[in-house]
Amino acid sequence: MNFPLSFWDISLWLAVTAIILLITSELISSYYGKTNILINKKRLKNAALITGILFLITVAIRIYGIITLP
Amino acid sequence: MSKAKKETTAQSSHKAPAVFTIKISPIRLLSFFMLTLGLIALAISIVYASSILAFIGLGLTFWGTLTLYITTEKYVKQTLLDPSIMPSLANLDRILTELEYQGKGIYLPPNYFKDLETSKVYIPKKKDANVPKPEEIQQKADKTFLKNPEAALVIPPGSSLLKLFEKTLGKSFTKANLEYLQQNLPRLFIEDLEIAENLEIQMKPAILAQKVADSVSAIQFKNDTIYVKITNSLYDSVCKEARSLKHICGSIGCPICSAIACAIAKASGKPVTIEKTESTEDGKVIEAYYRIIEE
Numbered sequence: 185m186n187f188p189l190s191f192w193d194i195s196l197w198l199a200v201t202a203i204i205l206l207i208t209s210e211l212i213s214s215y216y217g218k219t220n221i222l223i224n225k226k227r228l229k230n231a232a233l234i235t236g237i238l239f240l241i242t243v244a245i246r247i248y249g250i251i252t253l254p
Numbered sequence: 255m256s257k258a259k260k261e262t263t264a265q266s267s268h269k270a271p272a273v274f275t276i277k278i279s280p281i282r283l284l285s286f287f288m289l290t291l292g293l294i295a296l297a298i299s300i301v302y303a304s305s306i307l308a309f310i311g312l313g314l315t316f317w318g319t320l321t322l323y324i325t326t327e328k329y330v331k332q333t334l335l336d337p338s339i340m341p342s343l344a345n346l347d348r349i350l351t352e353l354e355y356q357g358k359g360i361y362l363p364p365n366y367f368k369d370l371e372t373s374k375v376y377i378p379k380k381k382d383a384n385v386p387k388p389e390e391i392q393q394k395a396d397k398t399f400l401k402n403p404e405a406a407l408v409i410p411p412g413s414s415l416l417k418l419f420e421k422t423l424g425k426s427f428t429k430a431n432l433e434y435l436q437q438n439l440p441r442l443f444i445e446d447l448e449i450a451e452n453l454e455i456q457m458k459p460a461i462l463a464q465k466v467a468d469s470v471s472a473i474q475f476k477n478d479t480i481y482v483k484i485t486n487s488l489y490d491s492v493c494k495e496a497r498s499l500k501h502i503c504g505s506i507g508c509p510i511c512s513a514i515a516c517a518i519a520k521a522s523g524k525p526v527t528i529e530k531t532e533s534t535e536d537g538k539v540i541e542a543y544y545r546i547i548e549e
Contacts, residue, residue, distance in 0.1 A: 185300050185301060185303075186300070186303065187299075187300055187308065188299055188300070188303045188304060188305040188307075188308045189305055189308045189309070189312070193305065193308075193309075194312075197309065197312060197313075201313075201316065213445075214444050214445050214448050214451075215444060215445070222326040222327075222329055223324045223325070223326055224324050224325065224326065224327055226445075226446075227323055227324045228324045231320055231323060231324065
């Protein structure tokens with residue numbers, strides 16, 4: 185009974201989710217005028233940034249792996 | 255039946271039955287449903303080693319948690335804003351008109367009061383009255399109507415908004431300067447509080463102001479002018495309606511103009527007047543000119 189997703193699968197999933205969230209948070213930003221979406225935009229922005237950072241961490245791990253591999 | 259007994263019976267009849275009621279909004283319910291479904295899918299994916307189920311589970315868990323996290327704040331309709339503000343502004347205008355106060359409102363800085371967080375506006379009775387000295391006000395700060403010289407010391411319409419600005423920014427304006435306001439107020443208005451679509455603050459130093467105003471008095475030559483342009487604010491209809499109130503629009507200012515005046519007075523540590531306010535026909539663009547008075 186193992187978790188069926190590998191580290192790279194999760195990295196890809198994080199990338200797709202981060203892109204969706206970052207684009208959404210940018211589109212509903214108050215700087216482009218008022219929108220009628222009643223959600224906490226600050227929290228959405230934070231969630232998008234955190235997901236993006238998590239993806240970048242997985243990329244960093246991958247690069248570290250490639251460099252240190254004999 | 256005695257009076258006390260009757261009261262107890264009356265009170266107990268109004269008591270709600272002791273039943274626990276949990277109010278869950280449909281969005282929260284949907285979020286919990288997604289979260290639960292996601293966790294179940296993840297568990298099944300481990301048992302059957304299915305990567306598709308794992309992706310579905312991961313997605314549902316993530317979006318369920320996210321929708322719980324970014325739930326709405328409490329919002330009120332904008333139409334409720336105007337009726338709740340206008341009567342108090344109209345009242346203030348009526349009092350000042352009936353008492354024949356003709357002076358321009360002067361926003362006093364914190365050094366005029368014992369409590370440094372106080373914001374008050376000084377309205378002299380005569381048109382060309384001088385700015386009072388801090389010692390004069392400190393002694394009578396708790397009074398509304400002052401004598402020798404006759405003046406009114408009132409809480410400005412924007413004082414609560416100012417406190418909200420400070421709370422949101424996490425810094426008292428007494429510890430800030432004008433550059434701090436210029437940098438942070440636009441972000442506060444547009445992004446944090448969503449009061450306006452755009453806010454522009456321009457400082458016009460004394461030398462520039464001198465060139466602009468040729469026929470102004472010698473006192474005005476020394477003073478700095480601050481120009482503020484607010485685009486599409488929540489208070490546009492309040493500002494539009496307040497135009498008919500002589501003491502509000504030209505002297506004390508509508509809540510938003512008043513809050514900015516309070517902020518400038520606090521940050522500069524000098525008395526401030528609202529020189530002029532202009533707005534477009536539809537009230538979408540408000541332009542205000544503030545003058546910092548050198549003591």
